[in-house]
Every structure is written in C-alpha cells, then in structure tokens.
Amino acid sequence: MIREKDLLFRLDTKDTTYAFRITEGYPEHLYYGRRIVDDDFSAMALKNTIDLGSTVKEEGSKFFLERNLLEYSGIGRGDYRHSPIELLMPDGTFVSDFVYESHIIYDTAYATESMPTAYGEANTLEITLADKKFSDLKLKMNYVVFEECNVICRNVELVNLCDGPVYIRKLMSMMLDLAEANYDMLTLDGDWGKEAHEHKRFLESGILVNESTVGASSNKHNPAFALLEQGADYERGKVYGFNLIYSGNHYSAAERSTFDTARVMTGINPHCFLWKLSKGEKFVTPEAVMTYSHTGLNTMMANMHSFVNEHIVRGEHKNADRPIVLNNWEATFFNFNRSKILALARSAKKLGIEMFVLDDGWFGKRNSDTAGLGDWVENRKKLPGGIRSIAKAVNRMGMKFGLWFEPECVNPDSDLYRAHPDWAVSIEGRSLTLGRNQLVLDLTRREVREYIIESVDRVLRSSNIEYVKWDYNRHISDMYSATLSQQGEFFHRYILGLYEVLDEIFNKRHPKILFESCSSGGNRFDLGMLCYSPQIWTSDNTDPIERLDIQGGIYNFYPQSTVSAHVSMAPHAQTLRDTPISTRFNVAAFGVLGYELDFGELTPAERRQVKEQIAFYKANRRIFQYGQLKKVKLKNTDEISWQIRKDGVVMAGLYQKYKTACPGRDSLSVPGLDDGKLYSVESNGQYLRIARFGGLIKHITPIYLRPDGFILRTVNKYFAMMDGKENYTVSGAALSEGINLAMQYEGSGYDPNLRILGDFGSNLYIIKEIDNG
Numbered sequence: 001m002i003r004e005k006d007l008l009f010r011l012d013t014k015d016t017t018y019a020f021r022i023t024e025g026y027p028e029h030l031y032y033g034r035r036i037v038d039d040d041f042s043a044m045a046l047k048n049t050i051d052l053g054s055t056v057k058e059e060g061s062k063f064f065l066e067r068n069l070l071e072y073s074g075i076g077r078g079d080y081r082h083s084p085i086e087l088l089m090p091d092g093t094f095v096s097d098f099v100y101e102s103h104i105i106y107d108t109a110y111a112t113e114s115m116p117t118a119y120g121e122a123n124t125l126e127i128t129l130a131d132k133k134f135s136d137l138k139l140k141m142n143y144v145v146f147e148e149c150n151v152i153c154r155n156v157e158l159v160n161l162c163d164g165p166v167y168i169r170k171l172m173s174m175m176l177d178l179a180e181a182n183y184d185m186l187t188l189d190g191d192w193g194k195e196a197h198e199h200k201r202f203l204e205s206g207i208l209v210n211e212s213t214v215g216a217s218s219n220k221h222n223p224a225f226a227l228l229e230q231g232a233d234y235e236r237g238k239v240y241g242f243n244l245i246y247s248g249n250h251y252s253a254a255e256r257s258t259f260d261t262a263r264v265m266t267g268i269n270p271h272c273f274l275w276k277l278s279k280g281e282k283f284v285t286p287e288a289v290m291t292y293s294h295t296g297l298n299t300m301m302a303n304m305h306s307f308v309n310e311h312i313v314r315g316e317h318k319n320a321d322r323p324i325v326l327n328n329w330e331a332t333f334f335n336f337n338r339s340k341i342l343a344l345a346r347s348a349k350k351l352g353i354e355m356f357v358l359d360d361g362w363f364g365k366r367n368s369d370t371a372g373l374g375d376w377v378e379n380r381k382k383l384p385g386g387i388r389s390i391a392k393a394v395n396r397m398g399m400k401f402g403l404w405f406e407p408e409c410v411n412p413d414s415d416l417y418r419a420h421p422d423w424a425v426s427i428e429g430r431s432l433t434l435g436r437n438q439l440v441l442d443l444t445r446r447e448v449r450e451y452i453i454e455s456v457d458r459v460l461r462s463s464n465i466e467y468v469k470w471d472y473n474r475h476i477s478d479m480y481s482a483t484l485s486q487q488g489e490f491f492h493r494y495i496l497g498l499y500e501v502l503d504e505i506f507n508k509r510h511p512k513i514l515f516e517s518c519s520s521g522g523n524r525f526d527l528g529m530l531c532y533s534p535q536i537w538t539s540d541n542t543d544p545i546e547r548l549d550i551q552g553g554i555y556n557f558y559p560q561s562t563v564s565a566h567v568s569m570a571p572h573a574q575t576l577r578d579t580p581i582s583t584r585f586n587v588a589a590f591g592v593l594g595y596e597l598d599f600g601e602l603t604p605a606e607r608r609q610v611k612e613q614i615a616f617y618k619a620n621r622r623i624f625q626y627g628q629l630k631k632v633k634l635k636n637t638d639e640i641s642w643q644i645r646k647d648g649v650v651m652a653g654l655y656q657k658y659k660t661a662c663p664g665r666d667s668l669s670v671p672g673l674d675d676g677k678l679y680s681v682e683s684n685g686q687y688l689r690i691a692r693f694g695g696l697i698k699h700i701t702p703i704y705l706r707p708d709g710f711i712l713r714t715v716n717k718y719f720a721m722m723d724g725k726e727n728y729t730v731s732g733a734a735l736s737e738g739i740n741l742a743m744q745y746e747g748s749g750y751d752p753n754l755r756i757l758g759d760f761g762s763n764l765y766i767i768k769e770i771d772n773g
Helices: 297-311 338-351 386-396 415-419 446-462 487-509 544-554 581-588 604-619 621-626 690-699 710-718 732-737
Strands: 002-005 008-012 016-023 026-034 085-088 098-106 123-131 137-146 151-160 166-178 183-189 197-202 206-211 221-229 239-244 250-256 262-268 275-277 282-284 288-293 325-327 355-358 400-405 467-470 514-517 535-537 563-568 592-596 628-632 639-646 649-656 678-683 687-689 720-722 727-731 761-769
Touching: 002 098, 002 123, 008 123, 008 137, 026 098, 026 166, 026 288, 137 297, 151 166, 151 297, 166 239, 166 288, 183 206, 197 544, 206 221, 221 250, 221 262, 221 297, 239 250, 239 262, 239 297, 275 282, 275 487, 288 297, 297 628, 325 338, 338 355, 338 386, 338 604, 355 386, 355 467, 386 400, 386 446, 400 446, 446 487, 535 563, 544 563, 544 581, 544 639, 563 581, 581 592, 581 604, 581 649, 581 761, 592 604, 604 621, 604 687, 604 710, 604 720, 621 639, 621 649, 678 732, 687 690, 690 710, 727 732
Parallel strands: 325 355, 325 592, 355 400, 400 467, 467 514, 514 535, 563 592
Antiparallel strands: 002 008, 008 016, 016 026, 085 166, 098 123, 123 137, 137 151, 151 282, 151 288, 166 262, 166 275, 183 197, 183 221, 206 250, 221 239, 239 288, 250 262, 628 639, 639 649, 649 761, 678 727, 678 761, 687 720
16 A cells, blocks of 8 residues: 655555655655554654764755665765766766656556566556756656555666767666664575575675675576564564566675764666667666565565565466476486386386476487587477377376477587577677586577577477476676677676567466476576566575575575476486485475486385375375475584475474484474364375384394395395384474474484484474364
C-alpha cells in the first residue's frame, strides 16, 4: 500500500513500513522497519539544526545533506558520503543536484521492455526529480511495493531532455540511508566449485564493497547481501536483505559515515562503464530488491523466497513440480555413443528417473572442450540417428528428454569461428585470452544474437526436447565490440543482448520448455536469470559436504525450487571425498533433485537405495521444492540443520561434516510448531555399507572374515545394514525445546539402535502433526 499526504510518502507491506518526505526539495528518508501505525514521522527524522565545523550547505538552507538521511544523493553540493550517481554534465562538471518535481502512484507493478522486472500484484510510486541547474535532466525514482512478501523494489531512470549529451559514469538502482550503523554485512563469496560461501564483516568506519567485474553476476560475489544488527541470528534481530534483478557486473556498497549512520546502495558496476545519453534518451537501471525482518534471518529468507517464487519465476513452470533428471555428464564426459546413452537411460527409467538430459559433446567435432563449440549440428558419428532418434528412444521408455547448449561461446577450432572470427570478443593486435579453450561471442551485435536464436531454435524444433541446460563457461576478457562507438557500454549491452536472446527463445518460441541456467555452476545465479530459467545449476561441485556451504549460502536469498542439486558418484570428482549415498541424497533433496552418475557402476544394494530415494522424493516433492525453508542453529559448528515445512509436514535434515570422539548428546529442535499439539517424529530409512566398517567387522562376526576378501566384497554388493531407525511421539513444545536423538557410534561397541554417522554422515527426519480427530 502506498499513501501520500503533504509530500510525506508511506509504503506499507504486510509486516513493514517505509517512509520518506520531501524537505527543501530533497527526498529525506525517515523510517524502514517493522510495520507501525504512526502517521506523524517527525519523531523518526534526524534533528540537525546547526552547522558543524566542516559542514557544507546551500546558502540560505537549513538542510544539511551530509548529516541527513536521503533517498538519493548527488555530487558536489555538500554530501561527501558515497554517491549513487556520477554524471558528466552538459557544463563539463560532475556536480548534480536533483530535487523534487512531481510524483505519480500506479496500481500496477513497474515494467520496462529492456530488462526483466518483478511482476504481479503491486503498487508503484514514481518520484520525478530534476537537476536544479539543468531542469531538463530528470531522475525518476520508482518504488514497487509487493505487500504479501514484504518486499519493495526500487530503480531509477535518467531522462535527458537537455540540448547536449550527458555521460553516465555511475547510476545505482537504489540508495538507502539508515540512522544506525552497527551492522554486519553478509555476502556470498567464492569461485568455481565453491560458490556462495557466507562471510560476515562488521561495518566499521569506511566502505564495504561487494562487486563483480567479470561480465556476469559471478561466482566470486553474488549480488545478494544483507545487513544484520550485531547479535542477530536465525530467529532474532533486525535484518535488511537486498538483491538485484540483473545478470551482469554488479556493485553493492555499505558505508559507515563519520556521523555513525549507514548508507547502502546497489546497481550496475561503474567498473569500465561509461554511457552516452543523448537528447531524448533515457537510461533504465535494473530493479533492486529490499526486505526487512525484525525476527532474524529466517524471516528475511522467507520474504525473499516468497518474492522469487511469486514475482520473479514465471511462465509454464512457475510453482510446478520439477522433474527428477539423470544428466550423463559425470557418467561419460565426452566419451559416449548412442548405445551408451540409451543404456544409461534404460537403467535410469528402472529406478524412477523422469527425464534424461544429454550434456556436452553431442554436436560438431566435440570430443573434448578444445573444438566444436558454436557448431550446433549433431555429431552423426556419435549419434547416427541424431538428436531426434535419441529423443524418440527416451520418450518410448516413458521419460522426457533434455539437451545441453552453450550458445554464448565459441572454440577457435570451430567452423563458426573460421567463418566469423570477428564475432568473438577480442581486440585486434592482442593475443587471444581463452577460458576452457573458448572465447565469448559478442552479443552486443545483432547478427550474433540472430545466429544464436536461429541455431538453438532449429535444434529445439527438430525433436521433442522438453528441457534445456544453457551453460556459459567463462568470464569476459578483452571487452571490445567493433560495432560500438562507446566501449564503456559493452558490459551492459552484452547483458541486454542476452536477455533479448533468452526472451525470444524461451518466452516467445518455446515457452513450454523447462530452462535450467548454468554458468560453470553458479557463476550467474541471480534474479535476472531466474526471470527466464526457473532453476539454476548451483555448482559444478556435487560433493554434498561442499554443497552444504554452497546451497546453505544460496538459501539465504533464493528458494530451494531454484536450486538444482544432483547425487553423483563418490569419491567425488571435485574433492576425492568419499561420502555415503544417503548423505548425497539428503543434501540434494533440499532442492530440485537429479542424479549425475552411471547407475551401472553402483552395486545392486546401492541401486535399491536410489530407487527408494527417488520414490521418497516423489512422494514429498512439493514439500522439498516449495516448502518454507529454515535454518536451525546448532551448538556443534561441524553440524548443520535445514528444515522445510509445508502442509503440516516438516522435513528436517541433520548433517555432520566431521566426527569427533565422545561429542555428547545430539538433539533435534523444530521451532515454530503448535506447542499444544502432538507430532510424530520418524527418521527416514537409510542404509550402511558393510565395507564402511573395514577391519572393525571382525569384532561382530562369529568367524574371522578378511575385510577385502571375497565373502565381504560379495555381501557388500548385495546387502546393506539398516541405520538406526528412530520413532517418537512428542508435543510441539518439546520439539521446540529439542528432543534427544539416539546415540552415535563411538568406537566401543555396536548396537542396532546406534546412528552410524562418522565423517560426512546425516539423517533426515519426517515430522507430522497427529490428527487426534
């Protein structure tokens, strides 16, 4: 809800209030926090009535820009904090001074044709500011209120009606000033294979920056971040959450001023950015996303998850069940043929897999990552009947068929590059810089975008392809386009070109196809891509212990329905870590489940377990994909707990990274249940490999058996021991306080009721309300 009275603007969501007013022409921020009933916000305003030693203000003004809280701030008029805007003005200076001119309130969400935006039921406030000297230079600030999920989206538009051009060096989507500054900044950082690891830094005097400069939102620093008051945790404390609906270079900063206020901003990174805005043109920034919680991180997460599921993901697959896939990549890499692929598909169907996905290597002369990329023609030596034949065979088995593409890149050893070397991003006179033996295609060029659209469309029309995995396996370097007069526009125009391509293929031509975005894993895990692809390959690292940190970081801002997670072979290709297949499933189930292995390499006992896993996931798919996810704080830092609840059922995962001797009791706490109701608690059945006990097996067998001997090797193939099964009936109050779980194996004896976790162990518990009728 948006209300205005006497140029005081109040934006209310279900649980939050945001307020600002116009003071001497400047939008002055007043309040952002839990929902309040106050109509008079004068108590929230800062009281700065006299000059301080070094304060600068306009002659005759009583409004001190540097000491007050603002909605947006220019340069060179007295505010020396970090500025969200940097323009080369028509007079050759960098000084800008925007003040209120008008406002409009709309009963719809904001939208623009050039970039994806949030959609759905919303109200929009448009505030138009004009520069004091160049009144024909307008800055429009948009506020979009999504009431039910407690989210406000913001962006700005710069409109140039002046006679000469204006050059944009920096234009943030939003700025937020806060009266307090004692916050930790939570960011998601990493690299290939270790995306989205949480880091917290205290906001000391100065500026903390979270940015990407690689041409994509990046695996190095995700655009999402949060400010947490000191001491805040999952259930307590003030938390501000932020994100950006953009897939390119981003920039976020949090500043603690010399007056102990905080300033936050986010938007397109000014790194190598320079945009010429001629007369009659406007520049539109991507939408920034804000939410607030006074009850800790879990509420902030719930707000963000609801927002993504309801106002970002769209089309045929919004809120739809996502299929369980088998992807052949880790099973075969490039080494496959038709018979191998169909053998994998047949074994997958027997275990309950719903979709088979053929990954890299099906096109051109693609027998390694050194050649063929860009040549989207089937490799008939590997696949004599082509994609159409494979798709038909998979469909006849009763499964859907999906296909991998990487259309934004090209190998120098390809027919496409030999025909159009100028289409690759490079600089004449400089040696080529390669990533994964490939170059990036110049999506700022229309002919390149048309080639990608038509090449992909031709393949998709040729067969019954119901899923596309769209990869992008390198960062941009040597950023240059021969067709651009302003090279400072390259990075942003590349992303605009990408959005145009995705919109044409997946929204206009093939809206029924399930599109999964990928960029060497999570190099482009952002809200911009989620406007086109409802799920994203989270990381190339499928080791579940690594995924605990990767997925755990992503969950802070993105729902599990967007998190593609696969069970792979162990030891894992990325770490050589050997993990139980139960843990691999227990982690991957908290997302869109898939498998990435050769089922023929599993033992019969393991295949039975996989079949049970798939059946269990299908029966609880809506809970895992669309339930409300919470994190629960545990005393042991080597243990992690995720919980998802929906329709009266809770799935609680307990994960142990490393075993320690005599650790004390393990407990299960499930906050938020009805104290007075009874609940059943049951551990999901899982199994133990006999081989895991190694030489210890001699202590429980009546005769000596060699751990590596024929008998135990044979038994290990066909038989697995049931892990300790637990069943309880307890009240919601008891579960909130925490119930004691069965003892772990401690090395001094075996009992069937023990939980055998060790390193990398886990349990999954199902909690259901008991109907007392």
